Amino acid sequence: MQDLHESWIAFKLGGAMILPLSLLAVLALAIMLEKAVLYWRYTRLPNKLQQLIETYGFDWSVLEQELSALDRHHYFFRFFHVVMANRNHPYWWTESRAADEAQVIESGLSRRLWVLETIVTAAPLLGLMGTIGGMMHAFQLIGGAGLVNPTGVTGGVAQALIATAVGLLIALISLFGFNYFSRLQAQTMDEMERLGTRMIDHIRLDQHATDNMGA
Amino acid sequence: MSNYTIAVPGEELSSGLRWSLPVALLLWVMMLWIFGRYFTASDQPQIPPEPPIDARIVELPPPPAPPKPVAQVEKAPTPVKVQTPVLQKTMPVVVPKVVALVTPPPQPVAPTVAAPPPPPVAPTVPSSNAQGTEQLGARALYQPKPKLSEDLLDATMHAVVMARFHIAADGSVTVELTQPAPDPRVNQLILKTLRTWRFFPAMQAGKPVASVQEIKVAIDVD
Numbered sequence: 001m002q003d004l005h006e007s008w009i010a011f012k013l014g015g016a017m018i019l020p021l022s023l024l025a026v027l028a029l030a031i032m033l034e035k036a037v038l039y040w041r042y043t044r045l046p047n048k049l050q051q052l053i054e055t056y057g058f059d060w061s062v063l064e065q066e067l068s069a070l071d072r073h074h075y076f077f078r079f080f081h082v083v084m085a086n087r088n089h090p091y092w093w094t095e096s097r098a099a100d101e102a103q104v105i106e107s108g109l110s111r112r113l114w115v116l117e118t119i120v121t122a123a124p125l126l127g128l129m130g131t132i133g134g135m136m137h138a139f140q141l142i143g144g145a146g147l148v149n150p151t152g153v154t155g156g157v158a159q160a161l162i163a164t165a166v167g168l169l170i171a172l173i174s175l176f177g178f179n180y181f182s183r184l185q186a187q188t189m190d191e192m193e194r195l196g197t198r199m200i201d202h203i204r205l206d207q208h209a210t211d212n213m214g215a
Numbered sequence: 216m217s218n219y220t221i222a223v224p225g226e227e228l229s230s231g232l233r234w235s236l237p238v239a240l241l242l243w244v245m246m247l248w249i250f251g252r253y254f255t256a257s258d259q260p261q262i263p264p265e266p267p268i269d270a271r272i273v274e275l276p277p278p279p280a281p282p283k284p285v286a287q288v289e290k291a292p293t294p295v296k297v298q299t300p301v302l303q304k305t306m307p308v309v310v311p312k313v314v315a316l317v318t319p320p321p322q323p324v325a326p327t328v329a330a331p332p333p334p335p336v337a338p339t340v341p342s343s344n345a346q347g348t349e350q351l352g353a354r355a356l357y358q359p360k361p362k363l364s365e366d367l368l369d370a371t372m373h374a375v376v377m378a379r380f381h382i383a384a385d386g387s388v389t390v391e392l393t394q395p396a397p398d399p400r401v402n403q404l405i406l407k408t409l410r411t412w413r414f415f416p417a418m419q420a421g422k423p424v425a426s427v428q429e430i431k432v433a434i435d436v437d
Binding site: 022025026027028029030031033034037038165166169 | 231232235236238239240242243246247250
């Protein structure tokens, strides 16, 4: 209880800028948590399914069976499902639908990452605002009749330092999160493009074989 | 495959914030808690080592004998030299030699110059009916030396002042110069220093009582 009280005093020393900084921090943490769970649950591809698609001439029924084990919201399930549902259409049509779905998936993966990127820049600026406020308050106490309230001056300096430290801490955490999840997004889209190309190639081979048989 | 519906972008993400926001809030509170603990821990005031107190061992007069009024009247108080000067020639401010002559409270020694009568305070002299009660005079606990600047040294060569201390039962002290030095600035400095002296109050029957002490302060600059 004493620790909580001391933490609350330190929090109050940070000044008014601690509140928007805390809002940014909670938002950044929430986005990073959401992204972490998202990538953990909806983008990890089972090795068996990956190896099956990379094998030329796989059976579509086997692929459909493997896909049924995935969550309906899994991004690879959605992508592969679109390709499979359109595999009897001309391959250019299937390719176009797969590209559309990939674009939708990319939008989902990058959703709210701009907020994280904004926090990376905004948090230190807010901390600097707190610094300016604290310093102005401290200098106002010094001016005029001289140093009449040393406690107030040191409190202003502490406020400035705390706001800056919190802002930099939030920016650092957000920067690591933004770069990490941007990298994960790029890796996921590369993997999806590579496997989609395999499937389109398979469809084109099938259609080419059918055309040859009809001829 | 026929039941497949095209997902709205970010549909499942919107629900993601419903649980991640409270968790993030909890995490942030924990981080602030840790940050606050670190801040307050590093903000603990470092207690500086106390500077050495410039004090001396004071020889106290022996406690008066059991109350025998006749004996006390006959026996004149003998001034006791309580301070030994310390000469520090290397210091920037020359410290004058201070000699305090303590006169026990029962019969204050009248200064050579006619001094005003002592204020009415509770006498430390036991009354005739206080036979058998234990009595102990006030003791000085802290007696810093007055430090005079260079320009005042000439005026204080071998100066002797008499100071009267009114020591209350709670140990508080009021002091007045019954025989001041010629220079008023020297008197101010001496009074300023004497006001910092601390006394243990006189005891009578185990209880602190007010008392008066006349102390001769000799300032001898070598």
